[in-house]
Amino acid sequence: MTVHDRNLLLERARLLAGWMLRNQVTDRFDANRGRSIRFYDADTGEKVLTGNWMTGSFLCGLLAMWKRTGEEQYLRGAEFAGRYILSLQVMDRDDPHFGAIREITPQSIEFAPRDATSAAWGLVWLAEATGQEIYLRGARLFGDWLVEKGMYNGWPLYAVYMDPSMENFYSRGSFQSGAGLFLHDLFMLTGDQKYIERGLAPIARIYRDDFITESGQLVLERDPFTNRITSPKPGEDPTEHQHALNDDFGGAMMIAASRLFGDDSYIRKAALFARWLASVQDEDGGFAGGRHPSAAPVGGMLCRDIGTILGEPGLIECADRALGKVLATQFLDTGDPCLDGGVKGRYEGSRPDIGGKRCVNMRTSAYSLMFLLKSESDLKDIWLGIHNRPFEDHRWKGTHGLVW
Numbered sequence: 001m002t003v004h005d006r007n008l009l010l011e012r013a014r015l016l017a018g019w020m021l022r023n024q025v026t027d028r029f030d031a032n033r034g035r036s037i038r039f040y041d042a043d044t045g046e047k048v049l050t051g052n053w054m055t056g057s058f059l060c061g062l063l064a065m066w067k068r069t070g071e072e073q074y075l076r077g078a079e080f081a082g083r084y085i086l087s088l089q090v091m092d093r094d095d096p097h098f099g100a101i102r103e104i105t106p107q108s109i110e111f112a113p114r115d116a117t118s119a120a121w122g123l124v125w126l127a128e129a130t131g132q133e134i135y136l137r138g139a140r141l142f143g144d145w146l147v148e149k150g151m152y153n154g155w156p157l158y159a160v161y162m163d164p165s166m167e168n169f170y171s172r173g174s175f176q177s178g179a180g181l182f183l184h185d186l187f188m189l190t191g192d193q194k195y196i197e198r199g200l201a202p203i204a205r206i207y208r209d210d211f212i213t214e215s216g217q218l219v220l221e222r223d224p225f226t227n228r229i230t231s232p233k234p235g236e237d238p239t240e241h242q243h244a245l246n247d248d249f250g251g252a253m254m255i256a257a258s259r260l261f262g263d264d265s266y267i268r269k270a271a272l273f274a275r276w277l278a279s280v281q282d283e284d285g286g287f288a289g290g291r292h293p294s295a296a297p298v299g300g301m302l303c304r305d306i307g308t309i310l311g312e313p314g315l316i317e318c319a320d321r322a323l324g325k326v327l328a329t330q331f332l333d334t335g336d337p338c339l340d341g342g343v344k345g346r347y348e349g350s351r352p353d354i355g356g357k358r359c360v361n362m363r364t365s366a367y368s369l370m371f372l373l374k375s376e377s378d379l380k381d382i383w384l385g386i387h388n389r390p391f392e393d394h395r396w397k398g399t400h401g402l403v404w
Helices: 006-022 052-069 072-088 113-130 133-149 174-190 194-211 250-261 265-279 295-310 313-328 362-376
Strands: 037-041 047-049 229-231 359-361
Touching: 006 052, 006 072, 006 313, 006 362, 037 362, 052 072, 052 113, 052 362, 072 113, 072 133, 113 133, 113 174, 133 174, 133 194, 174 194, 174 250, 194 250, 194 265, 250 265, 250 295, 265 295, 265 313, 295 313, 295 362, 313 362, 359 362
Parallel strands: none
Antiparallel strands: 037 047, 037 359
């Protein structure tokens, strides 16, 4: 079978989604209800559950599986995940962080706005799928916090600490660019233009002008006040950094910006990064000798999308190689329910001397599920989908059927 075998891709997607559901906490008496595996290593026995952003990411993958198959188990799992995310949201109107989403548990005092964005992103797509107000309200509360309090001069903050004795991180990271696509999707669901004016528009412009170089490589971090480059350092190999290869959906955001604004300068810049990514891909389809497993599904999705839109076969070939890497690193028939179906990911434990060989990580696995489904079929109205409905001003649809 080849990576173009749709039956194979759907079968592997089922196994991957099954791994997420099998390891999801569903007990009503457990406050972890809705979480699944963040990372698990079969050789060390270490297992950690998902926090805000990984829960949002696998939620979106389960929704895509539901839209692809119509099987209610995936929608139910997504709702369990969504309810956990809602339990992390700050709902005290007197709290300056009202609407923000805590990082790991309801007791956490910290959150990274980009991480919280992925959690709220899950709520956007859960609201779109179910029509339930509770999810839409949660997404809007976070979106309002982000554009009103969570950004400096058009770019999200790096990290926020809810303890007033601790200082926030203000550095601008390239990985925060994907927040613009969340704000685009929230606008598409609500019609509230502030998510474009104060969100997608400045983020896309800054990412285009300040983070993607003419060579295609990314500037990884800048000082927020001087705009001085702080990473990578001169002479440093950028591929030592995960987000040099996994752009955290900055390229997908640029595709959306290009379409919404009718400005191809955004997708042209994203294409520079995609071509650079293809140029440094390993022969087996991975990147950086496998040090950054999530780069294969994220980079593969970007290369396929841009290659499809711009008609560049070289980028499609890069995507196919990355897809082959994902298929080759999916755990099958090991007999370990915490492994089977998941995709090999980064080791995050305390025993690197023995860990990492048989390790799953939700970062890579959630992105791989989306990669498999986007490669298998032209799904509409899904997270990261290029076949989703475009924005159309109602003015061009004709007058409303007014009665009053």
